[in-house]
Amino acid sequence: MDIGRPLVQTHELRMDYGQGTGAVHALDAVELAVAAGETLAIMGPSGCGKSTLLHLLGGLERPSAGEVRLQGERIDQLSERALARLRRDAIGFVFQAFHLMDELTAIENVELPALLAGASPRTARRRATELLDRVGLTDRAAHLPSALSGGQRQRVAVARALSNEPLLVLADEPTGNLDSTATLDVLRLFDDLRATGQTVVIVTHDARIAATADRLISMRDGAFVEETRLTHGSTGRLGALAGLEEG
Amino acid sequence: MPRAVGAASKEPSHGYQLRVVQEILLALLAKDASHGYQLRARLQLALGPLAEALNAGQVYVTLARLDKAGLVRAEHVGQSDRPDRKVYELTEDGRARVMAWLDDTSWPKPAPAEFHLKLVAAATAGLGDPVRIVDVQRHAVLANLAEAQRAALAQPDGAVAGLLLEGVVLRLQADLQWLEACARYWSSMTTKGH
Numbered sequence: 451m452d453i454g455r456p457l458v459q460t461h462e463l464r465m466d467y468g469q470g471t472g473a474v475h476a477l478d479a480v481e482l483a484v485a486a487g488e489t490l491a492i493m494g495p496s497g498c499g500k501s502t503l504l505h506l507l508g509g510l511e512r513p514s515a516g517e518v519r520l521q522g523e524r525i526d527q528l529s530e531r532a533l534a535r536l537r538r539d540a541i542g543f544v545f546q547a548f549h550l551m552d553e554l555t556a557i558e559n560v561e562l563p564a565l566l567a568g569a570s571p572r573t574a575r576r577r578a579t580e581l582l583d584r585v586g587l588t589d590r591a592a593h594l595p596s597a598l599s600g601g602q603r604q605r606v607a608v609a610r611a612l613s614n615e616p617l618l619v620l621a622d623e624p625t626g627n628l629d630s631t632a633t634l635d636v637l638r639l640f641d642d643l644r645a646t647g648q649t650v651v652i653v654t655h656d657a658r659i660a661a662t663a664d665r666l667i668s669m670r671d672g673a674f675v676e677e678t679r680l681t682h683g684s685t686g687r688l689g690a691l692a693g694l695e696e697g
Numbered sequence: 698m699p700r701a702v703g704a705a706s707k708e709p710s711h712g713y714q715l716r717v718v719q720e721i722l723l724a725l726l727a728k729d730a731s732h733g734y735q736l737r738a739r740l741q742l743a744l745g746p747l748a749e750a751l752n753a754g755q756v757y758v759t760l761a762r763l764d765k766a767g768l769v770r771a772e773h774v775g776q777s778d779r780p781d782r783k784v785y786e787l788t789e790d791g792r793a794r795v796m797a798w799l800d801d802t803s804w805p806k807p808a809p810a811e812f813h814l815k816l817v818a819a820a821t822a823g824l825g826d827p828v829r830i831v832d833v834q835r836h837a838v839l840a841n842l843a844e845a846q847r848a849a850l851a852q853p854d855g856a857v858a859g860l861l862l863e864g865v866v867l868r869l870q871a872d873l874q875w876l877e878a879c880a881r882y883w884s885s886m887t888t889k890g891h
Contacts, residue, residue, distance in 0.1 A: 663843075694716060
């Protein structure tokens with residue numbers, strides 16, 4: 451279906467917690483391929499393994515067995531040091547609880563990953579300025595996180611995730627802590643990421659953020675149970691859904 | 698005998714038929730008399746992207762029916778270079794009908810009963826796994842949600858049609874919440890059954 455090598459791929463991916471008869475199979479031989487430029491949403495009940503999968507894709511945990519590949523290269527066997535570098539340079543993380551540095555302003559939070567990766571202060575600042583503009587927060591650049599709303603904090607967190615032009619953005623319940631107005635801002639942002647061809651994997655309970663993706667996968671008990679492409683053109687059902695149509 | 702109306706002879710051929718279109722057109726005429734094409738334009742503004750699939754002839758066909766039923770009065774306005782234009786005006790009966798519509802609190806209901814019975818039947822008769830049926834249904838609803846949400850996000854801020862799309866999105870979210878409850882219930886039943 452997808453031409454060329456997937457950007458991210460797993461093979462026979464397993465994650466077990468505990469041992470013997472009490473062992474829990476958080477992931478059970480998961481096969482996943484995400485194309486470059488694709489946005490994927492993974493949904494499922496708590497404990498279905500979706501967060502574990504995201505952690506393995508981002509090199510935050512190591513699998514019990516199986517492979518994780520980024521651009522064809524295995525990352526599940528990298529040294530801690532190489533893994534840390536990979537997370538910094540190639541992957542942008544967005545978390546439910548934002549994880550911003552409270553004592554840094556919005557723009558300082560956004561430029562931090564670039565500075566850590568060795569960019570000059572001038573380059574890092576220029577890029578952070580662009581990113582804050584992209585997420586619509588130019589006028590909040592000098593604010594501390596405590597002076598921002600939840601939706602604004604999450605937009606800063608997305609800008610920070612994009613700081614090093616990551617190959618892959620991983621988002622764990624990005625709207626989990628937000629009210630409906632803030633959620634709408636974040637929806638627009640993820641819709642924009644999809645439109646610009648950023649590769650994104652989102653794990654979520656929230657149907658609205660999942661609905662911004664190109665493709666949706668449902669998980670249950672550590673395995674994929676259903677998959678749907680969401681951007682295959684119109685279903686032509688909008689009129690019926692709105693109750694406009696006769697009969 | 699009412700005058701024959703040209704558009705009425707043409708059967709609508711494609712696009713969907715709007716529900717309660719008589720009431721809507723009457724309501725749009727409540728303030729001022731109007732032409733068919735003006736009414737159509739106002740409908741299109743209110744519906745935004747949902748108006749694209751609207752049957753083109755339905756407004757004219759319906760106006761002719763309303764005229765026949767005495768709910769509107771059509772007045773011909775002569776034009777030198779084209780056929781006469783009709784201006785429609787609300788009658789007293791038409792106004793009463795609009796007021797009754799505004800006061801009516803009936804609400805089109807979603808139909809969870811059919812799906813619910815499908816799951817019960819599947820489980821009872823061993824025809825299929827209810828949890829699996831819920832999964833498939835949920836993805837179908839999510840595909841609809843994705844389409845409605847993309848249409849909603851594409852609306853400019855403050856567009857009235859965005860409000861309609863938001864209604865569609867919220868309704869689908871409620872359906873998804875109920876499907877989650879279905880999944881939880883039938884998952885627990887399946888576990889107990891083992």
